[in-house]
Amino acid sequence: MQDLMVNIGGIVLMGAVVWWFWLSGSDSKSADHQHHH
């Protein structure tokens, strides 16, 4: 049971990292610097 919890916890944590830093960049505008020409 404890093993299962730790593994699920790890996977959830990884999902959270991916989601927070890559998928949900709410206020970080596109990094494509739109130079005007």
Next chain:
Amino acid sequence: MSEAPELKTTLSISGASCQGCAKKIRNALEPLTGDTGLVEVDMEEQTVALPDGINAAEAARIVTETGYPAEPIEAGANEGGSCCASEKQTSCCSKKSEDQSSGASEEESETESRPGSEPSTASGGGQVALSVSGATCASCVNTIEKALMSVPGVTHAHMNLADNTATASGDADPDALVEAVESAGYGASVIEDEDEADDRKQEEDKKQYKTLLVKMAVSLSLGLAVMIWGMGFDTMMVTETNQVTWINLGILTLSVMIATGGHFYIGAWKAFRHHNANMDTLIALGTGTAWLYSIVVAGFPGALPEMARHVYFEASAMIIGLINLGQALELRAKGKTSEAVRRLLDLRAKTARVIRDGQEQDIPVEEVQKGDHIRVRPGEKLPVDGVIAEGSTRIDESMLTGEPMPVSKGEGDDVSAGTLNTHGSIIYEATRVGSDTALAQIIKLVKKAQGSKPAIGKLADKISSVFVPSVMLIAIVAALIWYNVGPEPAVVHMMVAATTVLIIACPCALGLATPMSVMVGVGKAAEYGALIRQGDALQTAGKLDLVILDKTGTITEGHPAVTRVHAADDNEQRLLALAAGLEQHSEHPLAEAILTRAEQDEVTAEKVTGFEALNGKGVQGEFDGQPVRLGNRRWLEAEGLSVDNLTDAANGITEEAGTPLFLALGNEVLGVIGVADAIKTDSKAAIERLHHAGIRVMMVTGDVDATAKAIASKAGIDDYRAEVLPEDKAEVVSEMRGKGYTVAMVGDGINDAPALAAADVGFAIGTGTDVAIESAAITLMRGSLHGVPDAIEISRATVKNIHQNLFGAFIYNSLGIPVAAGLLYPFWGILMSPILAGAAMSLSSVTVVSNANRLRLFQTSHKPHADEQKE
């Protein structure tokens, strides 16, 4: 050097923020002016200067259509300089704009009225420079650039980690920019006055250095004390007897962690809130995990198997100590890299002795105005640019041009701020003051180039933006593997592996690799009199395999000089005196050459009357009642004179690419004078250096084939193209690029601008005009061709240094992370300690910075002036 016609500020524009824009505008106006060289775009003032007589309304229409809203500046509005050109600017017209209720906001006028300050709003495509604190790694660079880009009106943002400044281009409120950076977790302030900012930064760095050392001492002492106590007097395992002590030590560790490493936790939290992760994130997570685990062990030892009751308080404290030490060392090394700019800044004089209303008075250099007369005594520095009005002297310009010999200057000669008057007392009229002086422009150019990223650095940035979250994933995966398949105590191993991975991964080395080297390389080049405009040029210059040289003014002196005086009766003085007597009436360049030679040889010109110039033949006059003629062979022979006895001397002159001029008095031919555009004394040596560097050298010239051939063979050039019109030089460049060469074009002026722009790297040689400087990637302040191999050697060394740094950072991470994750454990039972990881991480960034600093010692293969550089 070609002389540019006087340009007059004609248009006010907006939106031109880079050299690309300036080029676009120049090209668009070419049909109107006939030459891109006759358009000057001032991005600081957002104005365009055009030659007199150009239809301003038409020019404004063209520029507006090109994408930069423009309007003509009415005559009179522009008197006294190019400011007050439009409402949005500028620094020197605040008083006027108050009176004229110009429409600029109060806030704007207030910022703009500060003397010497850069226009600080980004309105109309200007730039705002910010001083940023707290940025430590490549991820920070990304975060800050993103934050600036999110401010409405910003079109381009750039953060330079090497000197901790950020610039935002576009139309944005500086306060909003500061706010954006601050909310991303960093400190920021607008740079109003560059000098003040530099001084303040130096002070702050000193203070920060000391603070970091104190913090390092505190956290390392605690870590060591805990370790000694645990290992020497007790045990690092929590038992019933020492449980309370460990809890107390845990609380003590936490307070020290907050006191000495609080900035990491705050930085990490702020970045996290903005969905960003940086070096702070890794440190905070690593040390936090170790502390949390330990406090759980100390508080509830029963919850864990006996083998897993190990505490890691000392690791948390020591990691913070080591990273603080690394940052302190890095800060000190960083200070050294900007030495080149500081040396330039130090060249400026603080005061000037101006003559106003017949009175001499010392005033601060900022108060000197255009048109002021300034007295400079021997041994004094020149405060501003100007033209000598009275007196003559020798001026040491080595600090600007790298030219070691003082240059003789007399009335009417240009002088530059920052140079040293070595000889006589002079009075000169100020023509360019404040940020317009050549020195100020050089400082600006160097600073800008130091902050720019070559393509290779952009790749590193891209990698590091995904780096930190990836490391977090690797840490979790490593922890799970240890938990599932690792030996007992699995929980301890899992925690140690995760912490070590987080701590060892260092994006700081990756982030510092490029900017540090660029900063040192550009500074080094400036020391040798080569101004590099962008980091990209640095990278490309390292790859060059063909250098195309313009002939006149580049390989040669650019003006004819007498190369040989051969008298039939050996009386060379008389020959020269008669020739000078004739030529003093002429304004032909050949005449100037003969007069200069006569002056050098202290020969007094004879009195010749009835001067007449005969096109295509020569000149003639009368001396002592006899006709005196100076001209080509064909003409004299047609007049019935024989020059056969001078054939050998004449042939010798022709072989050296010179023009023989025969002089006859009455019916007797007295001798022959050779005039040629002489090859600069060091051109051949410089070309040899290029060959030595494996670079092919080619010459383009408008001269006839015979002259070109003579010059090419004399200078040791591999290949030449003769009779090339100035406008076709660019085609030759493109053709050679088409053949697969990486081509540099070296030219000296407006004529060469298109070719300079067409080349992979353009070198403007000599103290070029603004136009030449703008179209060239690299400007050589000296007239010597040695600047080309110098710049190439420095570029190669810099690119090599960047490669070493990136390779080092890459190897460090790709070896460090797997080892930290425990890859060596199955084979040798080695699992790295988190403390060692902290030390390694600090070492990696210190190594990168030190390696970049090594470049400061680089010397080119030609260094006559290196040891004569003035401090």
